[in-house]
Amino acid sequence: MSLAFIFGTNLLNYDPRGVMEFHAAYPAMQQVYDKVSAWTGLDLDLLLRRREDDEQVDMEVRSRHGSVALAAAMVGIHDVLAAQGLHPAAVGGLSLGSMVSSSLAGALSREHLFDLLMRIDHVGPRDPDGPAEGVAVAFLPVDQDEALLIEPKRDGIWLAGDFGTHPTGTFRILLLSGYREALEALAAEYTASGGLGQVQVQEANSVAVHTPLRQAVADSIAAIAPGAGLGDPVLPLCSSLEPRTLTNVADIATMFSRNAVDTIRIDDMSAEMHRHKTRVGLVLGPSLPRGWIGFPFPVVHVESPADLPEVMAAIFDNGVVLPPRRVS
DSSP states (O other), X not given: OEEEEEEOOOOXXXXXXXXXXXXXXXXXXXXXXXXXXXXXXOOHHHHTTSSOOOTTSOXXXXXXXXHHHHHHHHHHXXXXXXXXXXXXXXXXXXXXXXXXXXXXXXXXXXXXXXXXXXXXXXXXXXXXXXXOEEEEEXXXXXXXXXXXXXXXXXXXXXXXXXXXXXXXXXEEEEEEEEEHHHHHHHHHHXXXXXXXXXXXXXXXXXXXXXXXXXXXXXXXXXXXXXXSOOOOOSSOEEOSSSSOEEXXXXXXXHHHHHTTTSOEXXXXXXXXXXXXXXXXXXXXXXXXXXXXXXXXXXXXXXXXGGGHHHHXXXXXXXXXXXXXXXXX
């Protein structure tokens, strides 16, 4: 009968306006950004996404800075909620969000989290003459087997993310990742068939996330994470890689490295939260698309101060028992 905090990942259409509003209005948010800036050396404009990296900056650096900026937003909003007495009884996240949630569950300090994000590879080395990579979003009938779309049935395409069934119950949402040529061929087949389902290649994304193509990133994390001061989580930490709750240092270290190459599954995470008796989930920051993902409990997206009244209403309407703060 309690509250879960959900931490998503980088979105293609990141909108920083709500985060800026939080920062302008709440000292708790300002304090987080001051610390993150000191730890990382990144200035406030870059962290708030008021300024983007120049186009000349390579993709590795841009990806690193974007991840740090979103992590700062999620941690800052967490502290705004904490200042109002709202603490999670369970946490979980997807991709970047799994690392942020690990820190806020007490498995590593915030300073260690941001140091880790600044040191690990986010893209990894790539052959400039190799085949182009890409990402596509697939909207499939609920009874269609995704195995026909991915390895080993389909060369060069992997299931990067399973975002479950749309709240209407009419279709599933999958993130496909791999080689762009293979993704474009699959999208063309769906268009030509005229049947149910659609595959949309994301033009702005040229990194095949959550696939074996990111093995160098997994290796980078595996090498650096042991020095990040990992400990056992204090709060229930719900995995998005399988339906389980992570309970010790070994779990966290393994999850961090697997996170780069394995499929993320939102239903696994939300089912664990439901098992922990979650009544309401809060999605922190602009890290998951609103209204597109079904959960087994009511969810409120907290992206700007304007969302706070809905948070309080959901807590009251669903009889949430607020837990005390367990992680400092």
